[in-house]
Amino acid sequence: xxxxxxxxxxxxxxxxxxxxxxxxxxxxxxxxxxxxxxxxxxxxxxxxxxxxxxxxxxxxxxxxxxxxxxxxxxxxxxxxxxxxxxxxxxxxxxxxxxxxxxxxxxxxxxxxxxxxxxxxxxxxxxxxxxxxxxxxxxxxxxxxxxxxxxxxxxxxxxxxxxxxxxxxxxxxxxxxxxxxxxxxxxxxxxxxxxxxxxxxx
Numbered sequence: 610x611x612x613x614x615x616x617x618x619x620x621x622x623x624x625x626x627x628x629x630x631x632x633x634x635x636x637x638x639x640x641x642x643x644x645x646x647x648x649x650x651x652x653x654x655x656x657x658x659x660x661x662x663x664x665x666x667x668x669x670x671x672x673x674x675x676x677x678x679x680x681x682x683x684x685x686x687x688x689x690x691x692x693x694x695x696x697x698x699x700x701x702x703x704x705x706x707x708x709x710x711x712x713x714x715x716x717x718x719x720x721x722x723x724x725x726x727x728x729x730x731x732x733x734x735x736x737x738x739x740x741x742x743x744x745x746x747x748x749x750x751x752x753x754x755x756x757x758x759x760x761x762x763x764x765x766x767x768x769x770x771x772x773x774x775x776x777x778x779x780x781x782x783x784x785x786x787x788x789x790x791x792x793x794x795x796x797x798x799x800x801x802x803x804x805x806x807x808x809x810x
Contacts, residue, residue, distance in 0.1 A: 611743065611768035615639050619646060619761045619781060633659075634761055634781050641665045641774050646782040648683055657684040659782030666771040667694045669779045685784045686714060693718055693772055704787070712788050718772060725780060727788035735777045744768075748777040 617639070623632035635645040642664025649658055655674055662668040671691045673684035691698040699717040706712035713726035722738045731752040739745035747766040754760050761781045763774075 611770055612640050614641070614765040614769045614774070616762060616764045617644075619644065619763070619778065621757050621759050623757075634759075638663075638763075638774065641771060644774070644778055646778055648782045657682075659684050659779060661775050661779040661782070663775075663778075666775040666778075669693045669772075669775040671779060671783055683782055683784045686787050691716070693775060698776075702787075707790065709789060712790065714788065716776065718776075721772075723776060725776075725785075725788070727785060730789065730791075733780065733785060733788065735773070735780070737773055746770075746773050748773060750777055750781065752781075 615638070617636050619634035619636040621632070622635055623630070625631075629649065631647055631649045633646040633648050635643070637643050644661065644663035644666065646659065646661045649660075650656070656672060658670055658672045660668065660670045669692065671684055671689055673687060673689040675688045686700075686702070689700065691700055696718065700714060702714045703711055709727045713724050716723035716725065721740075724736045724738070725733060726736075727733050728749070728751075733750050735748045735750070737743075737746045744767055746769045748769065749764045749766075751762050751764075752759060753762070763777060765774075
């Protein structure tokens with residue numbers, strides 16, 4: 610059901626259980642209930658997962674695989690698989706795009722088309738395109754604070770459904786550096802350096 614949605618905030622959390630470290634962000638939406646984003650490293654190496662679940666949203670996961678994940682804390686958009694519930698979400702982006710819009714991530718889920726674009730290094734916007742039956746939605750996510758005080762405020766324009774909120778919140782737990790040219794360059798240099806250092810041990 611489409612509903613007007615008030616802004617809400619996700620706050621940082623972390624825990625260690627059975628030798629496994631998990632962290633993420635959690636908060637409460639008046640309309641969609643408790644929402645929790647979790648980042649975890651799978652038992653097998655070279656795999657990182659971000660997951661979001663909540664009372665009135667579908668569970669969504671993004672998993673990235675590859676040697677690059679060994680030096681990352683959050684899954685990247687490279688070699689990633691996205692699912693909402695049991696459904697696979699098709700993703701594509703132009704790695705050579707010159708603008709934030711040109712580098713945006715295009716998502717296709719349940720007949721809807723979404724565009725995820727960076728506003729800057731600490732903010733992004735998810736848009737569901739309008740169609741004959743609906744005017745679409747615009748969800749802006751802004752990051753503030755540092756370390757354990759880091760939080761994400763999610764603001765919604767127009768009427769949203771659970772999948773909209775799930776996708777917008779999920780990318781809180783994803784490394785979105787490649788959505789900007791500078792971020793892609795920094796991420797590439799960082800991965801090469803960290804993998805080089807790791808290979809020396």
